[in-house]
Amino acid sequence: MNQIQKSLLSSGLVFVLGAGALVAISMEKKSRFLAEEKAGEDKKLFPMKPDDVASLTLVRGADRIVVVKDGADWRLKEPLVALADEGNVSSMVGALTSLEAKARLKPDQLSPEKAGLTKPDITLDVKSKDGTSWSLWIGGKNTFDDSVYVRAGEHPDTADLATVAAYGVNAFQKSVLDLRNKRVTTLTGAQVDALEVTLLAPGDEAVSFKAVRSGQPGQHAFEDGWQLTAPVSTPADREVLAQMVNTLTGLRATDFVDETNANPARWGLEKPAATVKLSGGGKEETILLSLQANGSANKAYARRTDQPNVFEVPESGYASAFKSVFTLRDKRVVQFDRDAVKSLSMTLADGKTLTLVQDAAADAEEPGWKITSPAPGNAQPWKVAALLYSLSSVAFRKFLAENVAAPAPADLLSQHGLTPPARTVTLLDGSGKQLARLLLGKEQGGDVVVMAEGGNTIGLIDSGKLSELPKTADDIVETAVDEDGP
Numbered sequence: 001m002n003q004i005q006k007s008l009l010s011s012g013l014v015f016v017l018g019a020g021a022l023v024a025i026s027m028e029k030k031s032r033f034l035a036e037e038k039a040g041e042d043k044k045l046f047p048m049k050p051d052d053v054a055s056l057t058l059v060r061g062a063d064r065i066v067v068v069k070d071g072a073d074w075r076l077k078e079p080l081v082a083l084a085d086e087g088n089v090s091s092m093v094g095a096l097t098s099l100e101a102k103a104r105l106k107p108d109q110l111s112p113e114k115a116g117l118t119k120p121d122i123t124l125d126v127k128s129k130d131g132t133s134w135s136l137w138i139g140g141k142n143t144f145d146d147s148v149y150v151r152a153g154e155h156p157d158t159a160d161l162a163t164v165a166a167y168g169v170n171a172f173q174k175s176v177l178d179l180r181n182k183r184v185t186t187l188t189g190a191q192v193d194a195l196e197v198t199l200l201a202p203g204d205e206a207v208s209f210k211a212v213r214s215g216q217p218g219q220h221a222f223e224d225g226w227q228l229t230a231p232v233s234t235p236a237d238r239e240v241l242a243q244m245v246n247t248l249t250g251l252r253a254t255d256f257v258d259e260t261n262a263n264p265a266r267w268g269l270e271k272p273a274a275t276v277k278l279s280g281g282g283k284e285e286t287i288l289l290s291l292q293a294n295g296s297a298n299k300a301y302a303r304r305t306d307q308p309n310v311f312e313v314p315e316s317g318y319a320s321a322f323k324s325v326f327t328l329r330d331k332r333v334v335q336f337d338r339d340a341v342k343s344l345s346m347t348l349a350d351g352k353t354l355t356l357v358q359d360a361a362a363d364a365e366e367p368g369w370k371i372t373s374p375a376p377g378n379a380q381p382w383k384v385a386a387l388l389y390s391l392s393s394v395a396f397r398k399f400l401a402e403n404v405a406a407p408a409p410a411d412l413l414s415q416h417g418l419t420p421p422a423r424t425v426t427l428l429d430g431s432g433k434q435l436a437r438l439l440l441g442k443e444q445g446g447d448v449v450v451m452a453e454g455g456n457t458i459g460l461i462d463s464g465k466l467s468e469l470p471k472t473a474d475d476i477v478e479t480a481v482d483e484d485g486p
Contacts, residue, residue, distance in 0.1 A: 043100040045136070045152040045162060048128050050097050056089070057125040058174060065176055076180060080259070082309075083181035088174060095171035096124065096136065101162035102147050115149035115161065116140025122172050135159070138169050182253040184287055184302050184311055189246040191281035197321055198275040209325055211236050228328060235330035240323065247320040248276055248287070251302065253311035261308045267301040268292045269310065274321040289318050331395040333461065334427075334436040334452045338388045342430040347423040348374075349471045356384060356476075371473060378478040387476070390468040391425060391438065396459035397447060404456045416449040416458055417442025425469075440466070 055068040057078075066078035067089055074084035112118050116139030124136040137156060139149040148166050153159025198208040214225040214235070226236035257267065264270040268290030276287045286305040291298050300318035302311045345355040352374045359368035369379040401412060413419040421439040429435055441449030447460035470476045 045099045045101055045150070045160070045164070046097050046126075047134060048097060048126065048132070050090075050093050052128045052130075053093050053097070053126060054129045055127045056092065056096075057123075058092075058172065058179075059123040059125075060121070060173075060175075063176065065174070065179060067179060076176070079176060084179055085181050088178050092171045092174060092179075095168065096126065099136070099150075099152075099164055099168050101160075102145070102165060103163045105161040105163070107161065110149075110161065112139075112151070112156075112161070115151075117149060117151050117156070117161075120151075122169070124172060138172065141166070177255065180256070182311075184251040184253065184304060184313065185249055185278060185285050187249050187278050187280055187283060187285055189242070189249045191283075192245050192249060192278050194279040195245060195248075196277040197323075199322060200271060200273050209323075209328060211241055211328065228325070231325060232329075236328050237330045240328055244320055244323060245278075247317060248278065251287070251313055251317040253302075253313060255312040256309055257301065257312050258310035259308065261303060261310055264303075264310075267303075267310050269301060269303055274318070276321055289313075289321055291315065291318055326399075331397075331459075332392070333394045333396060333450050333455075333457075333459070334391065334438050336392065336427055336435040338385075338392055340429045340435060341388055341427045343428040343432075344384075344387075344426070345373075346425040346469065348473070349423075352473075354470060354473050354476070371477060374473055377473070379476045380478045383470075383476045387468075387470065388427075390465070391427070391436075394438070394450070394461055394465055396450070396457070397462055398460045399457060400449065400460060401458040402456065404451075404458060406454065406456065408451075408458075412458070413451075416451075418449065418451055418458070 053069065055066065058065045058067075064078055065076070067074050067084050068077050069075075074086055074089040076082045076084050117137050120137040120139050122136075122138040124138075126134045126136075128134075134154060135152070135156070137151040137159070139151075141148055142163050145163075146166055147163040148169050149161070150164050150169070151159040151161055193213040194211070196208065196210045198206050201207050208230065209228060210230040211226050211228050214227040226238050226241040228234050228236045261269070269288050272288035272290050274289040276289065278285050278287070288303045288305065290301050292301065298315060300313050300315045302313045302318070303309065342358045343356065345353055348354050355371070355373040356369050356379055357372055359370050366381055369381055369384045371377040371379050400416065404412065408418075410419060418439050418441040421441055423440040425438040425440075427435040427437070437453035439451045439453055441451070443449075443463060444460060446463050448463045448466060449458065450461050451458045
């Protein structure tokens with residue numbers, strides 16, 4: 001055998017030995033993984049997966065609660081028939097299917113009596129979709145390590161005796177109220193596209209308003225607009241309406257005070273203080289709300305008209321229905337897309353005109369702005385962004401004249417100091433098209449008269465809003481000191 005053949009043979013032996021070592025390591029890792037997996041399975045006390053569970057029977061002292069899976073929903077069957085709280089039932093099922101033994105005990109190590117399992121604190125009977133039955137009995141505490149004694153199996157006489165971590169059984173400390181669906185309405189805030197609220201004023205005088213989701217984007221594309229349709233037809237404040245709808249659809253019972261509504265007058269629901277009709281998702285649901293004196297405090301109650309149950313609800317949920325039409329209205333003086341503004345001119349306090357033009361050569365992520373008058377210069381981008389935000393949020397504090405004809409009558413404009421206006425702010429897009437023009441009139445006390453050019457409303461704003469506008473060009477010019485913003 002020559003040297004080349006010896007070298008090849010040697011290389012081959014090294015390769016075979018190396019490959020064998022890798023295979024051995026791989027088999028060792030696999031064996032270790034399977035051993036760990038088997039150890040984990042050995043700790044498991046519950047043989048089913050969450051999706052296999054068809055029913056649960058929970059017995060705590062004299063209470064017996066039965067929940068069953070009905071399609072995609074969980075429903076209470078005992079002690080009453082009602083929808084179950086999906087979150088709490090799922091939490092209980094998850095805790096059950098993941099329950100692990102800290103230690104398994106042999107019958108001669110501890111008697112069921114000493115473990116508190118002859119009269120268990122909690123018993124859980126579980127049935128799977130294929131009819132398999134399994135039970136968990138929860139006994140007393142092991143004072144040595146604060147664990148809890150349990151038995152798990154098909155029959156208490158043959159079930160395994162084990163200890164589990166105390167936190168592992170917390171999910172089973174549930175009452176009927178815990179496991180009952182406490183939602184007053186089945187609709188979600190996103191589903192509601194119309195609502196009607198009737199408020200019973202003192203003297204039994206009913207005041208109502210209606211609003212619909214307009215489908216028109218607000219300042220940002222993800223914000224749906226709302227439109228008041230009664231008692232006036234006008235854009236609504238989308239944030240106020242959204243908060244109101246989300247509060248009402250998120251209303252949860254803190255207690256169920258009457259299952260039959262046998263005496264609605266007792267709960268103030270014979271003449272409810274508020275009636276709320278929610279529509280959307282192909283459904284329409286009406287909620288009755290009342291507030292009753294209860295000693296030194298008040299309690300709020302609700303009932304859905306298609307259900308007999310009377311709920312006690314948080315007073316804040318009750319209060320959310322009580323909004324004035326003024327509060328619900330969109331009170332913005334001008335509406336425009338801030339990103340579309342490419343040029344701005346405004347009258348300064350000294351009577352000069354400040355003109356800003358977006359610098360197209362600047363970085364598109366943070367456009368630059370140039371001052372073209374009263375003197376050329378560069379504006380601080382963050383201050384321009386703050387100015388546009390302030391202008392978009394200018395809101396009427398009070399309406400002075402509505403449904404003003406176009407063009408607005410000269411005598412009306414003169415009456416409010418708008419001919420000529422004391423100051424103006426004009427916003428243009430890239431093509432020079434006017435997006436909005438704000439007219440500022442005379443002062444009245446601490447307020448200033450305002451109107452959007454082409455708009456049909458004259459009203460007052462807090463004069464403090466004007467303090468957010470530049471007084472001179474120096475307030476917005478870019479300097480070496482504050483070049484990077486605040």
